[in-house]
Amino acid sequence: MNAFAKSFAVAALAASVALPTSIGQSFAATPADTLVVANRIDDIVSLDPAEIFEFAGGDLANNVYDTLVTFDPAKLTDGYKPGLAESWTVSADGKTYTFKMRPGVKFHSGNPVTAKDAAFSLQRAVILNKTPSFILTQFGFTADNVKEKIKATDDMTLVMETDKKYATSFVLNCLSATIGSIVDMKTAMEHEADGDMGYEWLKTHSAGSGAYSLRGWKPNENYVLEVNENYWRGAADMKRVFMRHIPESATQRLLLEKGDIDVARNLSPDDIAGLSGSGDVKVEEDLRGRIMYFSLNQDIPTLAKPKVQEAFKYLVDYEGMANTFLRGQYTVHQAFLPLTYLGELKDKPYSQNIEKAKALLAEAGEADGFEVKIFVRNAQERLEIAQSLQNIFAKVGIKATLEVGTGKQILGAYRARKHEIYLGAWGPDYPDPHTNADTFAHNPDNAFEAKNTGKLAWRNAWDIPAMTKETEAAVQESDRDTRAEMYRKIQADHQKTSPFVVMLQKIEQTGLRKNVTGFYTGSAVSSVYYWTVKK
Amino acid sequence: MLLSPRFLRSVLKTVATIAVTFVGLLFITFIIGRVMPIDPALSVVGDKASEEIYQAARKAMGLDQPLYVQFFYYISDVFRGDLGTSLLTARPVAEDIIRVFPATLELATIATIFGIIFGVPMGVVAAVNKGRWPDQVVRVLGLFGYSMPVFWLGLIGLLVFYGVLGWVGGPGRLDIFFEDVVPNITGVILIDSLIAGDFEIFGNALSHIILPAAVLGYYSIAYISRMTRSFMLEQLSQEYITTARVKGISEFQVIWRHALGNVMVPLITVIALSYAQLLEGSVLTETVFAWPGLGFYITAGLLSADMNAVLGGTLVVGGVFVGLNLLSDLLYRLVDPRAR
Numbered sequence A: 001m002n003a004f005a006k007s008f009a010v011a012a013l014a015a016s017v018a019l020p021t022s023i024g025q026s027f028a029a030t031p032a033d034t035l036v037v038a039n040r041i042d043d044i045v046s047l048d049p050a051e052i053f054e055f056a057g058g059d060l061a062n063n064v065y066d067t068l069v070t071f072d073p074a075k076l077t078d079g080y081k082p083g084l085a086e087s088w089t090v091s092a093d094g095k096t097y098t099f100k101m102r103p104g105v106k107f108h109s110g111n112p113v114t115a116k117d118a119a120f121s122l123q124r125a126v127i128l129n130k131t132p133s134f135i136l137t138q139f140g141f142t143a144d145n146v147k148e149k150i151k152a153t154d155d156m157t158l159v160m161e162t163d164k165k166y167a168t169s170f171v172l173n174c175l176s177a178t179i180g181s182i183v184d185m186k187t188a189m190e191h192e193a194d195g196d197m198g199y200e201w202l203k204t205h206s207a208g209s210g211a212y213s214l215r216g217w218k219p220n221e222n223y224v225l226e227v228n229e230n231y232w233r234g235a236a237d238m239k240r241v242f243m244r245h246i247p248e249s250a251t252q253r254l255l256l257e258k259g260d261i262d263v264a265r266n267l268s269p270d271d272i273a274g275l276s277g278s279g280d281v282k283v284e285e286d287l288r289g290r291i292m293y294f295s296l297n298q299d300i301p302t303l304a305k306p307k308v309q310e311a312f313k314y315l316v317d318y319e320g321m322a323n324t325f326l327r328g329q330y331t332v333h334q335a336f337l338p339l340t341y342l343g344e345l346k347d348k349p350y351s352q353n354i355e356k357a358k359a360l361l362a363e364a365g366e367a368d369g370f371e372v373k374i375f376v377r378n379a380q381e382r383l384e385i386a387q388s389l390q391n392i393f394a395k396v397g398i399k400a401t402l403e404v405g406t407g408k409q410i411l412g413a414y415r416a417r418k419h420e421i422y423l424g425a426w427g428p429d430y431p432d433p434h435t436n437a438d439t440f441a442h443n444p445d446n447a448f449e450a451k452n453t454g455k456l457a458w459r460n461a462w463d464i465p466a467m468t469k470e471t472e473a474a475v476q477e478s479d480r481d482t483r484a485e486m487y488r489k490i491q492a493d494h495q496k497t498s499p500f501v502v503m504l505q506k507i508e509q510t511g512l513r514k515n516v517t518g519f520y521t522g523s524a525v526s527s528v529y530y531w532t533v534k535k
Numbered sequence B: 001m002l003l004s005p006r007f008l009r010s011v012l013k014t015v016a017t018i019a020v021t022f023v024g025l026l027f028i029t030f031i032i033g034r035v036m037p038i039d040p041a042l043s044v045v046g047d048k049a050s051e052e053i054y055q056a057a058r059k060a061m062g063l064d065q066p067l068y069v070q071f072f073y074y075i076s077d078v079f080r081g082d083l084g085t086s087l088l089t090a091r092p093v094a095e096d097i098i099r100v101f102p103a104t105l106e107l108a109t110i111a112t113i114f115g116i117i118f119g120v121p122m123g124v125v126a127a128v129n130k131g132r133w134p135d136q137v138v139r140v141l142g143l144f145g146y147s148m149p150v151f152w153l154g155l156i157g158l159l160v161f162y163g164v165l166g167w168v169g170g171p172g173r174l175d176i177f178f179e180d181v182v183p184n185i186t187g188v189i190l191i192d193s194l195i196a197g198d199f200e201i202f203g204n205a206l207s208h209i210i211l212p213a214a215v216l217g218y219y220s221i222a223y224i225s226r227m228t229r230s231f232m233l234e235q236l237s238q239e240y241i242t243t244a245r246v247k248g249i250s251e252f253q254v255i256w257r258h259a260l261g262n263v264m265v266p267l268i269t270v271i272a273l274s275y276a277q278l279l280e281g282s283v284l285t286e287t288v289f290a291w292p293g294l295g296f297y298i299t300a301g302l303l304s305a306d307m308n309a310v311l312g313g314t315l316v317v318g319g320v321f322v323g324l325n326l327l328s329d330l331l332y333r334l335v336d337p338r339a340r
Helices: A003-017 A055-064 A073-078 A115-128 A131-137 A168-175 A185-190 A249-258 A269-275 A306-315 A318-323 A354-363 A380-394 A407-415 A434-440 A465-474 A480-497 B005-035 B040-045 B051-060 B067-079 B093-128 B133-147 B150-164 B189-195 B199-236 B239-246 B251-281 B283-288 B294-303 B307-335
Strands: A034-039 A085-090 A096-101 A150-154 A157-161 A212-218 A222-227 A240-245 A281-296 A330-332 A371-377 A399-405 A421-426 A500-513
Touching (some): A034 A249, A055 A212, A055 A222, A096 A115, A115 A185, A168 A480, A269 A281, A306 A354, A318 A330, A318 A380, A371 A380, A380 A421, A407 B040, A421 A434, A434 A465, A434 A480, B005 B307, B093 B133, B093 B251, B093 B294, B093 B307, B133 B199, B150 B283, B189 B199, B239 B251
Parallel strands (some): A371 A399, A371 A421
Antiparallel strands (some): A085 A096, A096 A157, A212 A222, A222 A240, A281 A421, A281 A500
16 A cells, blocks of 8 residues: 555545544635525525515515515514604504605615605505415505505605504504515616516516615526625625525535535424534524414314313323424414514413313213314324324324325315314414414304305304404504504413414524524514624 | 438338327326326415415416316427426426526436446446456446435435545535526536636536536446446357457457447447436436436426426426437447348
């Protein structure tokens, strides 16, 4: 063996022995003014803020566009703050909102941000009528009236008139959603084709005033953001953001440990556990909006018995699931509003108590148990939860079979009220408590023909005239604290009386290089922020 | 001769067969796409959409039409080169495929080169040493190639050569800072960077492709070496080999020139098939290495009920198979006079 081969063999041996630790030592580091993120971004189908409705697209829009009303990333629980609108007033009847624009703000194109751009953007979102447009149209705007209802009275003043009185916080929260992004009218209209208000062009380009502009996007591959040196909050530290679509957790972990990326957003519990020993990497946790629940179809007499419903709530092994197979990716939560939302309810009245469940079933006349089907989609985490439920139900004689299927089969059955027990997840659509209250606690017409498939209360045939009224009242209450209190009450009732067993809320675990600070994923109410990041 | 009527007739026959195969392929992919238990309309509007928006989406996508009407529209669109719009990228599927295919082509080509460089000599050596230890070594290596999950092999490769040793680039086709630096001409970065004269990017691309191509190529090494071995064994038992040996031609000449020369013809078919398989079978490799190619595209499409993308991708894969079959058929005729 010559000297070279010898030293090579020694090096290889040393490397293989040192394998677990040496990966942590970075060979390469990303440039100090550049943030490189790995994430699954294959849900981006459009970059037009009037159409974006999924996570990765929302993340991008949150950094490229500004909204009239926004959040302080470091204090998300404080609620909305002035954004492109410097201030606002609400008329005495609660229907007219007058926004004063922040002076001196410019779009990436150099055009000034005016009230006309704001009016154009909101009108545009209503007229284009893409999936998230309901967030605006629920205030009575239609393609026909929106140009009257939302208009600029001068360059700095935007006036918006809703069809009835709504809670101020509700209106402002909705304006902070992605659909409320303010688009550069001049740039968008320069690219208009066939009266589409720049839709085809904006699907793949950006025209915002945010901290970053879009330099390039390759679907399912990557996008690159370039800093906006004239940003009204001050130019961000990270001059460029590279986002790379890496679907595999193990691959993300390797890149992170190697220092080729700064942030890994989809690490599995195994890879999170594997990271804990590494000195160059840290893990941060943040609550997200996704709620895991199961619900009982009220068209089935057995499942409509209140005592049976209560028994189910005492059967679930909440802590056990969160601590074993869900390993830090979910936390126990039992109310329909995600934690960190206005009106959050932290009470967790239920814990596993099999004796009590047995007694409740006996009171309901079901002491011998019954047979039931759990409808669940064939996704790993949901199947594990379903199996846990199945095992526990068996202890009190409830023989549950799993009806496993694809999204089409399971959601199809759910939307047609053909399920028995449905196990699934729900995420809020915009940062206001009405989003989930409307779904879980509002059912104005329980008739099958009403086909209110967007409402979970309807899907479970749960007829609730009183709670429906309470939900309608809460969305109109102008005092923010009173409103929060109303939602707490509705949720407390819902916990006790509903056929919904809310079990868990999602926790997002992010892997970061040690030197990355100020990376906010946006919690349950918002999207990720890049302009706060420092290295 | 080369363009004899008989040759032309047989080519025409092949082309006709291909056309029929293609229509059949269209039909089958269409049917599979439609009976699959995923709902493209639901995946467009999302779980939360109202019944009204959901039905409107079904109508807009033509899903409310009878199946034969949908098939008719599909066929006529395909013949106009329109593969529909992808739900996932909101762009025409044809455009998407043109964008992602070069990545797969690049990967599969390098992998096949690996397969030929290592597979053919290994097969020859195994055949010549039938039953002795070189044969066993080749067999074991081949067996490994067949039985090792590509996913696992890829990850281990990454861990060792990228994570620990740092010899090769990580996942992706380039370091992210090099993305979009050279102009996209062919879509094959190794070629584009040479056209641009940027050797740094060429080197970077090479360091990224070497590992996934080796992992992918390992499978074709296994296949090609096994086939080479059996072809060679057949040739080595022929009379002309014995004759050659008796004539005193060197053993090297006998094996590498005479025998291998005659094996070349069926080998072309084997290599072409293996190449086609790599072009479509690189799904897992592309996933592990975050390689944005066709396999990646089809998988992502499948997972999000993006049937236009899946059908378009499948069609291209089918086309590649048919095309390479045709090509190997033609080469076969050219190389082997008896087949003309």
